[in-house]
Amino acid sequence: xxxxxxHVPESAEAAVDRLAGGGWVMGGGTVVMPLVNSGAAPVTxxxxxxxxxxxxxxxxxxxxxxxxxxxxxxxxxxxxLAFLRPALRTIAxxxxxxxxxxxxxLFVAQPxxxxxxxxxxxxxxxxxxxxxxxxxxxVAGVLASGVAAGEVVVAVRVxxxxxxxxxxxxxxxxxxxxxxxxxxxxxxRADGGVVASTRIALGGVASRPxxxxxxxxxxxxxxxxxxxxxxxxxxxxxxIDPFDDAYASAWYRARVLPxxxxxxxxx
Amino acid sequence: xxxxxxxxxxxxxxREFIAAPGATLLASLRESLGLTAAKRGCAQGACxxxxxxxxxxxxxxxxxxxxxxxxxxxRTLEGxxxxxxxxxxxxxxxxxxxxxxxxxxAGMIMVAEALLDRxxxxxxxxxxxxxxxxxxxxxxxxxxVIAILEAARRRREQAPQEVASR
Numbered sequence: 001x002x003x004x005x006x007h008v009p010e011s012a013e014a015a016v017d018r019l020a021g022g023g024w025v026m027g028g029g030t031v032v033m034p035l036v037n038s039g040a041a042p043v044t045x046x047x048x049x050x051x052x053x054x055x056x057x058x059x060x061x062x063x064x065x066x067x068x069x070x071x072x073x074x075x076x077x078x079x080x081l082a083f084l085r086p087a088l089r090t091i092a093x094x095x096x097x098x099x100x101x102x103x104x105x106l107f108v109a110q111p112x113x114x115x116x117x118x119x120x121x122x123x124x125x126x127x128x129x130x131x132x133x134x135x136x137x138x139v140a141g142v143l144a145s146g147v148a149a150g151e152v153v154v155a156v157r158v159x160x161x162x163x164x165x166x167x168x169x170x171x172x173x174x175x176x177x178x179x180x181x182x183x184x185x186x187x188x189r190a191d192g193g194v195v196a197s198t199r200i201a202l203g204g205v206a207s208r209p210x211x212x213x214x215x216x217x218x219x220x221x222x223x224x225x226x227x228x229x230x231x232x233x234x235x236x237x238x239x240i241d242p243f244d245d246a247y248a249s250a251w252y253r254a255r256v257l258p259x260x261x262x263x264x265x266x267x
Numbered sequence: 268x269x270x271x272x273x274x275x276x277x278x279x280x281x282r283e284f285i286a287a288p289g290a291t292l293l294a295s296l297r298e299s300l301g302l303t304a305a306k307r308g309c310a311q312g313a314c315x316x317x318x319x320x321x322x323x324x325x326x327x328x329x330x331x332x333x334x335x336x337x338x339x340x341x342r343t344l345e346g347x348x349x350x351x352x353x354x355x356x357x358x359x360x361x362x363x364x365x366x367x368x369x370x371x372x373a374g375m376i377m378v379a380e381a382l383l384d385r386x387x388x389x390x391x392x393x394x395x396x397x398x399x400x401x402x403x404x405x406x407x408x409x410x411x412v413i414a415i416l417e418a419a420r421r422r423r424e425q426a427p428q429e430v431a432s433r
Contacts, residue, residue: 003289006334026332030312033330036289037310046289050335073324093400095318095325095378176399 003036004044008051012129012154018047019150020131025049027069027104030096047152049103054154057081064158065127068103072115075102083166087118087185090170092177103153106142110207111180111247114170116143117203119156120211121185127155143208161187169264170203171256173247180204181248182257184264188219195219200261205240205253212236215261224265233258273337277302278346286333293317293328296343304344304373308402315401318374319343325381327400344373347380355425356380356418365414367405374401379415387423391416 007023009015019025023045026032035041049055054067059080066075072088075081076097091114092100105115106126116139124139130151137147139156147153167186172178183203189196198219200212215232222228236257242250273286277300284299296302296319308314310329317329320342347354353361356379366372375398382389382397389397394415395408403411 003332005288006332008335008337026335029330029332029335033291033332034311036332037291037329046332048332048335089396093315094397095315095327095400096312098321098324099312099326099330176396 001039001042001044003041003046006046006048008048010051010053012052012054012152015047015049015052015152016129016131016150019152021045023047025152027101028071028099030092030100031104031108049101049152054103055101059160062160064160066102066156066158068153068155069101072097072100072102080160083161084115084118087114087168087170089176090172090178090183091115096177102156106139106153106156107146110209110243111204111245113209114180114183114185114203117180117183117201117209118168118185119158120201120209121187121199122158122161123187123199125157126153127157128152129154140211162189165189167264169260169267171260179245179247182253182260183209184261186264188224188265190224194221194223200236202236202240202257202261204248205242205257207241207243210239210241212239212261214238226262226266229262229265230258233261236261271334273333275333275336275338276340278342279340288334290333291329292319292321292326292331292333292336292341295333296328296341302343302345305377306370306373308370313402314371314374315378315398316371316374318377318401320377320381323381323384325378342377342380344376347376355421356383356415359414359418359421360411363410363414363417365406365410371401371403371405375403375411379418382415383419383422387419389416389419 007018009018024043026046026048049069054069056067057078058065076085076088105113119139126137126142128135128151165187170183171181180203186200188198198216200215202212203209215236218232218235242253244250270285270287274283306316308316312327312330318325319328322340356376360366378397394412
């Protein structure tokens with residue numbers, strides 16, 4: 001369809017008002033604009049968040065509140081969020097990182113959207129604005145079923161992981177900015193040599209980022225050894241529903257999952 | 268919504284033009300302002316040949332709806348050669364044979380300008396990462412990486428004090 005209007009509201013509330021008339025929310029445009037350029041976008045109006053005052057990052061008491069329109073570059077430049085830099089580098093070139101936004105990444109189809117995989121591992125909370133006001137929702141829910149029509153994710157809240165508890169590994173065709181074959185992100189805390197708590201999120205292995213609940217259950221109370229991690233990776237095959245694409249077959253993704261889950265912890 | 272007047276600061280100059288709804292920054296530069304250095308390659312954000320600087324940072328202009336950057340400062344390749352004289356990056360591209368068909372060159376140079384503005388002494392790997400969103404089907408990339416490192420060296424030699432104070 002041909003775009004008839006691009007709205008650039010100056011607040012989250014104004015964006016919600018605009019959305020009442022239909023159209024798509026657009027963060028940095030890296031996902032929406034390719035569809036617009038090819039005529040494949042099934043909308044005639046866009047609501048850009050570029051000027052809605054949602055591009056900041058605030059860190060207080062160990063909690064980061066990241067505006068939905070904060071770019072990957074903005075996120076990577078915050079010292080408190082430096083643990084995400086290796087992940088951001090695998091997602092996109094520095095140029096695209098200047099445009100792609102945290103909120104937009106929640107709505108990117110797999111095998112893209114690795115920041116969403118990280119946010120799932122971090123058990124992030126989404127702040128959502130809608131016609132009835134604001135509400136919070138776990139990022140898992142937003143990844144699973146999106147937001148209601150007329151709603152906008154305005155921020156993502158993350159409890160910063162303790163030093164030494166963040167793990168990230170991505171298997172891809174190139175060393176930089178390529179789609180995921182398997183992405184593994186985890187917050188795992190060991191105590192006395194065994195896993196005290198763990199959250200593991202996987203990308204590239206289902207239609208959306210998923211938690212590897214089977215692997216998490218297997219790891220609790222056990223040491224992060226080669227054998228235990230391989231066992232957990234094999235168990236994680238029960239948590240995935242992989243697909244074929246140009247990057248890898250579903251068979252291949254399932255086959256290599258245990259290797260990459262292990263490498264996230266033991267490179 | 269009808270077309271609207273959009274104002275940008277392009278290469279230091281205030282420019283106003285009429286933009287149709289959803290016009291990209293790339294189309295505006297090329298068709299409304301006659302600045303044709305930035306090229307339309309894939310129109311999907313994957314090739315980088317339309318890269319320009321928005322407030323000093325590289326962006327692929329094919330993915331920017333121009334209304335969303337109204338009032339911002341845009342730098343294109345046309346604004347690089349001060350007084351018609353090639354700058355260090357441009358002359359290094361010539362000297363190091365970093366351009367063949369030339370289609371990627373405008374985007375490559377703008378990414379290099381942004382890199383050297385932030386990092387006057389980049390490593391080989393820094394350069395590779397900086398141009399990782401720009402596709403070149405002629406050179407095999409190596410001459411481009413060498414040219415950007417050479418441009419950095421020339422710029423450091425030219426203004427050692429200025430670089431040291433950054």
